[in-house]
Amino acid sequence: MENRKKVAFYTLGCKLNFSETSTIARNFQDEGFDRVNFEEVADIYVINTCSVTENADKQFKQIVKKAMKLNDKAFVAAVGCYAQLKPEELASVDGVDLVLGATEKFKITDYINDLSKNDMGEVHSCEIEEADFYVGSYSIGDRTRAFLKVQDGCDYKCTYCTIPLARGISRSDTMENVMKNAKEISERGIKEIVLTGVNIGDYGKGEFGNKKHEHTFYELVQALDKVDGIERLRISSIEPNLLKNETIDFVSQSRTFVPHFHIPLQSGSNTILKKMKRRYLRELYAERVAKIREVMPDACIGVDVIVGFPGETDELFLETYNFLNELDISYLHVFTYSERDNTEAMAMEGVVPANVRAKRSKMLRGLSVKKRRAFYESQIGLDRTVLFEGENKEGYIHGFTENYVKVKTPWNPELVNTLHHVNLTKIDEDGSVRMEFLNVLV
Template structure:
């Protein structure tokens, strides 16, 4: 009798990665593999990587090496954003067997089954293009709520960010197909769905629809009790969306709105698509419509060209707006971005 092969997973980075790992795991299970926890012995081990900062790169590399050390006989697979941007760097890790990029995650099972012996790093990396398809996914089985991927990629190309290079252009499924995925989730007994993506407010660009229309459609889904919106750009969080959420019995009034800095000069250098005035008005509108709403903001410290005075201006701006909590990051140099070529790089010890 043939022994059932075991597969384990480690995921780094954003909720989108967790959604995609869950989909990869489902593909393995459909192919007859047994999913086990990451601390258990396994025949195959898949690491879904992150590259949002240099620290994320290091953590991804450390995770790969840790898995190899603990599972020397297993087929070791690395996928995701770090592998998309740094495939040769990953290939130099002794013990890695298969390296797939962002666009190849859907082919993990197929590529694993081509491997007959360990000892060679097999690279399967496609160049991302406008034709790169959207691949839907959602997390299930390890949480009481599900992360539903509704959008992928980003067309914004902010000066400090490498994610468009790792994820490709903005794309999505139609509302009809997205609702079908949400219906699958609810049929499994899940009561809460979190909408995830790289730039979810950009939903609809590839199908001629809007994120507002998607929210309306999902609100009507029988059996869905809670719907959450993950991080959304302030210029894409329309008053129409806010009005809808304020009257909704399903959409949770929790907003994660990236700020990044509190001066217009730096926002322009970052190639952000809003001003401090627009950001402030969004916060005021939320609090007027939903006084008890929870609002999170992202802030980057030490962007090239930032002065002490501008840092203080950002601090004062944050104090002047009614946000609930912050995610604070130090600026991290990313290859092939505009910011890494800018003058007046802020010393690491000051960031």
């Protein structure tokens, strides 16, 4: 047993990356490796990269340095989106031994026969057109929730985005495999599944990228609602043009799907939406929010928005600000636009200065705080169901209601991964909500 090699993982970026890291980690364990935390000494460090923000690129170098400090003889492998887009750049980082692109990352154990350090990182990456097969995955990092990947890639051509270059065409898991993975997750005692993918509303396109939909996202939602043992299902992020009324209506009546939607907007200005090549205008977005509110008045609605896109004048930014201010939403995820190679937006005129981007970002983050506070205030006095998480944070245990209100109560290890019926009593100084127990549910 002493000779078993140790492997550690670090994940940058989205929930989809976390689900894929988990799957890669299970492959290593099947091959006889022991998984350890990234802060521990390991024989192999695998870094799953992201290319969405400038920051993720810089973080990569710091993470490699950290691994080398822990064990300067360790074998370091980079996988993921940045590894697909800029393999040579990653390979040249001091300490990196192996770089695997989009199709190779799930076969990583095939490449690790010899753990001796390389002078220069070895690159195995494909032309992205070759990424036409689907690998299912799910993450089970903590005991309370799992990220279940149902779709990969994207056929949209948004002018700021590198994801189609990094992940290839839209393709989906089979319905049978999604159900099998969901059952496996439920058998591990996990209470909540978060559906994830690059563009999950496009679910159903065949494995080899054929444009025909074998099933629709709506059919997937209906089938998952019947899986025994799962208490909660959450839709992570879905394009407004793909979130259909039938899905919203189904969620409102569902046994397991919770009233929480995260819907990318990106801009509240139709001028900018057109420049971004988004597939909707703000009017459709407002309709989606109104429809959710009509059938689920207490639903939590989160919004992605990008500030500082080329051509975003003060007037156009104010269109976004005012649109969001008036919209009945619950919180924002604010992204500052950053230039990415091989995107149409790189060549656009009207570059917004960095200090203006930062100022706009701060304004929208302030709006998000206001929106979340108003949403939490609307929930005080109501009865909700809370799923408690596993960490002791300064003497408190936290959890989320079905509609994504963050609650806290004094630490009690017996509450971990249990569902409780509670009454929300007041907002605490740190912004989370206090509660009183009504009765244990599960």
